[in-house]
Amino acid sequence: MTIREIMELLDAKVLACEESLDHDVHSACGSDMMSDVLAYVKDQAVLLTGLVNSQVVRTAEMMDMRCIVFVRSKQPTPEILELAQESGIVVLATSKRMYEACGKLYSSGLKPEAVGDVQ
Amino acid sequence: MNDAVVLHFDVDGENFTSAGEASVQVKKTLRQMGFPPEVIRRVSIAMYEGEINMVIHAGGGKADVTVDSDKIHIVLADKGPGIADIDLAMQEGYSTAKDNIRSLGFGAGMGLPNMKRYSDHMEVESALGKGTTITMDIYLS
Ligand SMILES: Nc1ncnc2c1ncn2[C@@H]1O[C@H](COP(=O)(O)OP(=O)(O)OP(=O)(O)O)[C@@H](O)[C@H]1O
Ligand SMILES: [Mg+2]
Numbered sequence: 532m533t534i535r536e537i538m539e540l541l542d543a544k545v546l547a548c549e550e551s552l553d554h555d556v557h558s559a560c561g562s563d564m565m566s567d568v569l570a571y572v573k574d575q576a577v578l579l580t581g582l583v584n585s586q587v588v589r590t591a592e593m594m595d596m597r598c599i600v601f602v603r604s605k606q607p608t609p610e611i612l613e614l615a616q617e618s619g620i621v622v623l624a625t626s627k628r629m630y631e632a633c634g635k636l637y638s639s640g641l642k643p644e645a646v647g648d649v650q
Numbered sequence: 651m652n653d654a655v656v657l658h659f660d661v662d663g664e665n666f667t668s669a670g671e672a673s674v675q676v677k678k679t680l681r682q683m684g685f686p687p688e689v690i691r692r693v694s695i696a697m698y699e700g701e702i703n704m705v706i707h708a709g710g711g712k713a714d715v716t717v718d719s720d721k722i723h724i725v726l727a728d729k730g731p732g733i734a735d736i737d738l739a740m741q742e743g744y745s746t747a748k749d750n751i752r753s754l755g756f757g758a759g760m761g762l763p764n765m766k767r768y769s770d771h772m773e774v775e776s777a778l779g780k781g782t783t784i785t786m787d788i789y790l791s
Pocket of ligand 1: 566567699703704707708728730731732733739740744745746747755756757758759760761762763782
């Protein structure tokens, strides 16, 4: 699905990198621990998280992710949004909680993260 | 033709927000140099984990990255508290991070094992009260 479809499914707002809303993404993961994202995530293009700091953007960038969805109405700072814009990562914000947001995307066909060894 | 590209960074230990800037810069440079995405990803993640560790556990340090014809060589050196038991620290899930670090999204005890996994060769040298130096190589086949 496209990032735009994710935005619509989650009633989300786009806060950065709007120009990339029509990118296609195939899988997603949800976590508040960047440690776990770095260790377990493989090729997921979308990160749903309730954590808001600049390391969310850097982690997404290191993992070659395309989109961050902040759940529970979290408000990223202008600095965070600027980082995302520079890195070409779309930022969405939804009022839905993690469980519901993940559930919606899952049941609409966005694949879960493949947990496992990368090498 | 064999000129190695050398990058040096001072990693600020006082500023969690800027942590990872060196890794972002290395990633950009490797992209410009046209390395395969998989190599770039391995270097990025391994270095980012190490950079974050220097900030949250050691009060900052220095990062040196050398891009050679056959490998990418990363040295992360700090003058932090050192690691008492390196074998223990290398185990998945071992962490001394407190709640304040967990609330920032780190401290699962996965960083060092992840650095080992993404590098082809890794060495950890550490002395209590003196600091830690981590060397990683990613080979370019
Ligand atoms: N540069 C360092 N200086 C001092 N201690 C370190 C350093 N790097 C790691 N350690 C010690 O080794 C432990 C394990 O490190 P590791 O990176 O695997 O996990 P973590 O940083 O605690 O959590 P995570 O990496 O999952 O966010 C740390 O909790 C810390 O005690
Ligand atoms: Mg760590």
